[in-house]
Amino acid sequence: MSEPDTRTPLPEYTRQLEAIVESSTDAILVKDVEGRYRFANEAAAEFLGRDADDLIGKTDRELFGEETAAELRDHERTVLDGEETATFEESLPMDDGERVFETTCSPYYDREGDLAGTVSICRDVTERTVRERTLEDQRDELATLDRINEVSQGIIRALIGEPGREEIAQAVCDRLVETELYQTAWVGEPDPANEKMADVVGAGLNDEIRSLVEIIDASEGSGEPAAIAYHEGEPQVIDDVENDETLPPEMQRGLLDLGYYSGIIVPIRYGDTTYGLLGVGTERRSAFSQREVDAFDVLGDVIGFAIGAVKHRRLALSDTVVELTFRLTDSDSFYVAASEQLGCTLRLEGMAAGPDGSLLFYDAVSGVDSEAVFEFAEDWDAIENVRLVSDHGDEALFEFTVTGSSVVLTLSEFGAKTKDATSEGGEATVVAELPSDADVRSVVERVRAKYPGAELVAKRETERDFQSAREFRRDFDQRLTDAQRTALRASYFAGYYEWPRDSTAEDVAEALGVSSPTFHQHIRKAQRELLGAFFDRNGDRP
Secondary structure: OOOOOOOOOHHHHHHHHHHHHHHOOOEEEEEEOOOOEEEEOHHHHHHHOOOHHHHOOOOHHHHHOHHHHHHHHHHHHHHHHHOOOEEEEEEEEEOOEEEEEEEEEEEEEOOOOOEEEEEEEEEEOHHHHHHHHHHHHHHHHHHHHHHHHHHHHHHHHHHHHOOOHHHHHHHHHHHHHHOOOOOEEEEEEEOOOOOEEEEEEEEOOOHHHHHHHHOOEOOOOOOOHHHHHHHHOOOEEEOOHHHOOOOOHHHHHHHHHOOOOEEEEEEEEEOOEEEEEEEEEEOOOOOOOHHHHHHHHHHHHHHHHHHHHHHHHHHHHOOEEEEEEEEEOOOOOHHHHHHHHOOOEEEEEEEEEOHHHOEEEEEEEEOOOHHHHHHHHOOOOOEEEEEEEEEOOOEEEEEEEEOOOOHHHHHHOOOOEEEEEEEEOOEEEEEEEEEOOOOHHHHHHHHHHHOOOOEEEEEEEEEOOOOOHHHHHHHHHHHOOHHHHHHHHHHHHOOOOOOOOOOOHHHHHHHHOOOHHHHHHHHHHHHHHHHHHHHHHOOOOO
C-alpha cells in the first residue's frame, strides 16, 4: 500500500505564495535582466506611491531619475554578474522625503534555467539609519569639541611663556589646522583707516587665501559676516559658501575655486573689548553644529583674554610708557555734551567693571545742580543708570553705568590705562598711558574712527614711578593717625577680619577702651587710607 501524497497542489501552492507576498510589509520587486519591473507587491506600491499595475514595465530611470537609477542598476549588475545574493543599503527619493531601504537582491531563472532577472526584498530602515547617523554625528561632534577644547587649553598653557599677540594668534591657528577638521585658520584686525583686515597671521594660508582675507570689509553696515561678528560680538557661520548672499561675489568665487564650502568667523573679545577676528575655513559642507559654534564662541573669549592679558601685562611691567593726550569736541560724547550744555566740569575719579559688560564711571561734577545731571542723562542711551554717590554742594560725585562706547574703552583695547579725563566747556581732555612698544598710529586712528573730532595734542615718553613693597608700607603708615593705626592692628590680630569673625567690633572696642562708634570711625578711615594708597598708586584713580 503506497503512502498518501501530502504535497500541496500547484494552484493552491501558488495562491498561498501570492498571499504571503501580498501580506508582507517588506517591498518585494521582480525585474527582468533589462531592469524593467515585472512584479511589485502592495507594500512596494505603497512605498513608491503608485498602483502596483502602474509599475509594470517601468524602469528605475523613469521612476527616480538618472542618478538614483544608475546606483540601483550597479547593485543589480553585481548580482546578475555574480549570480549570487547580495544585500545593499539604498536611498530612494519619496514624496515625504528620502527613505533608506535595506535591499536583499537575488538572481532568478526561467524554466529553462536561464538567468531571467532579479528578485528584491526591500525593508524600510530609515528610522534605524537616522538613529545610527545621529549617533555617528554626535560622536564626530564630541570629537570635534574635544579638539577645540584642546586648542583652548593649549592657549592657556602658552600664556606661561608670556607671548605677544602674534604668537598667541599663530598658536591658535596652528592648533586648529593640525586637527585636520579645518584647512585654514587666520586671525586679523580691521585697519582703523579702511576697516579691511590687517595684521593677518594664520595657518594653511597661501597667497590666494590671504588676498581674500585682506579684502574682507569689516565696516559697520557692510553686511559681511566679518562686519557682523566684529560689531555685534556674535560668531557668524557660513554654512554654504555657494549660496550665501552675505558674501561678495568675488569672495564666493575665490573660496569655491579653492575648495572651501563652509566657514565661521568669531569675534576675539574679552568683556567689552574686541581685539580682532578669528576665521576658519573647511572643505566640509555645513560643518558647524550649534555646539561647535558655542565652542568657538568660548574660544574667541579665551583668545581675547590672552591678548588682553599680554597688553596689560606689558603696561604693568614696562619701565617706560608713552603718554598720549587727546582733545575731543564731538557732541555725540556724553561728557563733551554735558559739559557744554550744562556749563559744568566733569572729572573722572575712577572706573570699575559693572554688570553685563557695562562700566561704572565715577565722576566728580561741579558747576551744576545734581538734578540737572539726572535729567540730562535720561536722554542718552549709552547711560544706563545714574546714581548720586555724594553731594558736597560745590561738587558732587556721580556713578554712571555706561553700556555704549567711550574713548576710555577704545583706548583700553590697546592696553592703555586712562590717567586723567576732564570735560569742560564742550571739550574733553583724556590722558592715557600705553606700553612703549604700542602702535601709536593705530591707537590714534582707532580713536579718530570712533570720534572724528578727536585730536592728539601731546605725546611723550616717561619713566614709570615704581614703588617697592617696603616703600608702600612706609607711605601708608605715614597716612595713618596713631588711633587709626592702633585700631587697624588690634582688629587684625584679634581676628576681626576672619570669616566668621573671631572678635566683634564691640570686643575690639572694649579691649581698646573706646566706644563702638569711635572704633568704627577709626577703622573705616584707616581702611579708606589703605584702599586709597593702593588704587591711587596703581593708577586706578586718575
